[in-house]
Amino acid sequence: MTTDSRIAIVIPCFRVREQILQVIAGIGPEVGWIHVVDDACPEGSGAWVSEHCQDPRVSVVRHEHNQGVGGATLTGYRLAMHGGADVVVKLDGDGQMDPRLVRQIAGPLLAGQADYAKGNRFHRLAFVRGMPPVRLVGNALLSFLTKLSSGYWQIADPTNGFTAIRRELLAEMELERIARRYFFESDLLYHLNQLRAVVVDVPMQARYGDEPSSLRPLRVIGPFLRGHLRNTVRRIGYSYLLRGFSVASVELGLGLVLLLGGTAFGLRHWIGSSDSGVPATAGTVMLAALPIIIGVQMLLSWLNFDVAAEPRTPVHTLLGNRQSSQRQDGRH
Secondary structure (H helix, E strand, O other), rough: OOOOOEEEEEEOOOOOOOHEEEEHHOOOOOOEEEEEOOOOOOOOOHHHHHOOOOOEEEEEOOOOOHHHHHHHHHHHHHHOOOOOOOHHHHHHHHOOHHHHHHHHHHHHHHHOOOOOOEEEEOOOOOHOOOOHHHHHHHHHHHHHHHHHOOOOOOOOOOOOOOOOHHHHHHOOOOOHHOOOOOOHHHHHHHHHHOOOOEEEEEOOOOOOOOOOOOOOOOHHHHHHHHHHHHHHHHHHHHHHHOOOOOOHHHHHHHHHHHHHHHHHHHHHHHHHHHHOOOOHHHHHHHHHHHHHHHHHHHHHHHHHHHHHOOOOOOOOOHHHHHHHHHHHHHOO
């Protein structure tokens, strides 16, 4: 470990025996700790690292039962919290992420400009060349849902697993409440928003080879939709009712009522006109259209407020000072 190391790496491992040693070998001297978490890998990736890796920075822990990529990452987070690192980077063991970018993704956090950073494979058109179509389409469709459920409207590529987080935020979050499997990155963004953490994208280009993927898109569609719906309701309820009731809260509530009410009224009379063959009057049409128009305008106004309300000031310094004070009080 170098004396000025401020970065720890967490590598969740599942079926990555052929790639993991090369990934570790590519990690530079700016990293002081490397936590390899074998998530009950059937290939014994953790034992393979223990037997063949001589890097003194590496420690290996093994799960008895598979907990998913999120569960493995959270185990690594807990280990890293007890070390001296300021920033914890999550790096997949399948070789799709370039270890040379660790300093780049940790940079905004070490400079005090952000609390959490994540890779963005969509920053440039050239970056998406070679990306499998299934991943390209899936990430594009999930982006809007993640923006709505997390409140981070300026980010893209929400399921990107190349991430960096300040240790102070790990100490503040309820890690046991974060999703354990493929919804992990999206759910983590929701929990970060509750802390008003600043999140930034870091441009990166993924590398795709012949490595196997355990992701089955059709199997995760349902859990992803349920998770985003739950987090959207929770975020809006907490942010606009409990934490900060404002004009935007009224716009959101009244806009939904007008939009849904006008739509229901219009459909009812449209069906009645179709059955009777008698066209609806101009007044009836206006009674349906006017609430819909006003409701849409109110929702757009709320959306503009929500986008502008994205966190802008890093909170890790404030959290760190509070945590230090609590530790000092505990000693007295």
